Amino acid sequence: MKAGRLGPGAEFDRLRAIFARMGTRGQGLGDDTALLRLGGTTLAVSMDLSLEGVHFRTTWLSFAEIGWRATAAALSDLAAEGAKPVGVLVSLGVPGGRGKGEGGRVDPGVEIMAGVAAAAKHVGAKVLGGDLARSERYIVDVCVLGTALRPVRRSGARSGDGVWVTGALGGAALALTAFRSSTVPEGALHQRFARPEPRIAAGRWLAQHGARAMIDISDGLAADAGQLAAASGIALEIELERIPCWSGVAPRDAIASGEEYELLVALPRGFGERSARAFARATGLALTPIGRCVRGTGVRLTEAGRAVAAPAGFDHFAGP
């Protein structure tokens, strides 16, 4: 279950109640990815529900981009597990009377599936099947299947581990701001939002090089750091000035930016700049040290060595 989607507070309580009812109490908030041992293989499975008006708008993205983005969001969970994607299934809800492709126009359902297939192919996975229904608004629910030789959970971080992040953060928030002011973001920024790349190769490399705990940044670094800290039973100290930011984005905005699909990872103390350079050579991505794991609970932000308050809305993650 994805806890972050609904934000802190009452909705979390509801999620916890659901988990308790299912008999999974005591396993924490749970990883986004479920693991299943089958024969000699560990299967990693995750689902990601994208809804029109909640997760996307048809005026901001093409239907192919909507399909790509929904699939990338689900694949990003596999990336955080260090898993290799194998297959994708999609449940598609399509309105009956909207844009049905008369007169040579594109068919939205077909375009969404083309985007799903492109995102799957990009990481070597196949579209295996799914379901299709008429609905009032577009629904794209993607289930991804992968295999994990050495699965990485959220719960493995230990006091003394370093905290690292892939890529640069804040592009998604910047693109959203542009869309909301009726501007279409251009070039790399548009690509970042419309066709995010799940960090599959990065996640697998990190899993093979000692990653203790990993999570993808779908709810913003501050929120997801809180999830990792809670699952691992430790606190995360993060230095704001170290956050790798998208051009034109301040660190405080970068750590609140959701749907970034970068990876936040805890690595043992021995993993240093030299290892980060090896990572960059292997994946083409930056890997930046932003803090460390310490005893305690929650996320502690510092700026120039001084404690600073978390961005509004993230107090929930400061621990009980």
Add this chain to the structure above:
Amino acid sequence: MKAGRLGPGAEFDRLRAIFARMGTRGQGLGDDTALLRLGGTTLAVSMDLSLEGVHFRTTWLSFAEIGWRATAAALSDLAAEGAKPVGVLVSLGVPGGRGKGEGGRVDPGVEIMAGVAAAAKHVGAKVLGGDLARSERYIVDVCVLGTALRPVRRSGARSGDGVWVTGALGGAALALTAFRSSTVPEGALHQRFARPEPRIAAGRWLAQHGARAMIDISDGLAADAGQLAAASGIALEIELERIPCWSGVAPRDAIASGEEYELLVALPRGFGERSARAFARATGLALTPIGRCVRGTGVRLTEAGRAVAAPAGFDHFAGP
């Protein structure tokens, strides 16, 4: 992909276009269940999307029943594959402001998940995870995972095979009629609609005893027989007077009744009444011979040896 959900005609064309775009042209309409070879195991995966107002109404069923029913629908696909369910994932869409459980009332999301968990437990599967989002109307998208020692597809029926069906048909239509006239069906009929039992044990038994092709009856026997015939490249002759009907239901209504979740199966000529009795002893269910596979295309209905027209709306399945 489930073709039947959208009915015949333009919607089927759209589905076919989606399949073509995904590069699966030539595989027919596809089975509801995808198969994935993993190590020494064959994984069977299926998704089933249930939408408020389309597949269920909150005034007809309790939230726990909505969860059970959505899960049973997905599990029914595994049953038709002869697979053993292992795990269930659920994407849940829950409205923000409706029935949030204030003042001691039940929480709909929690109740739905309780129904999901009960249906999963009933067949020995676990709830592994899923996703949760706020939505305007309730959404329950269930993904089921299972293992299949000898998967049974829709496409294996051969001319000369016998055609059989489990249980009795028409109860779902009868219950729907009652609900639509604002009557609450009682006893076994209510149970049949609200808590349908996926035929897991039956599907596994049939897979182990030579089933050549199998499909669950989710769109009505006439429609699903058409799917099996098309996938196998044969015709199905079905004798109306042999259809096992729910008490008070006529054969013509029974073969149009959807969401029955019984199994339609092609078995080799040598499978006879004696084998059917062995099936009944093993599963507690009836297995009734209703026709045979012959050369040709589509579904041919007979009554007292004479050809009769298919029920309205199913002409599409009579073959090209």
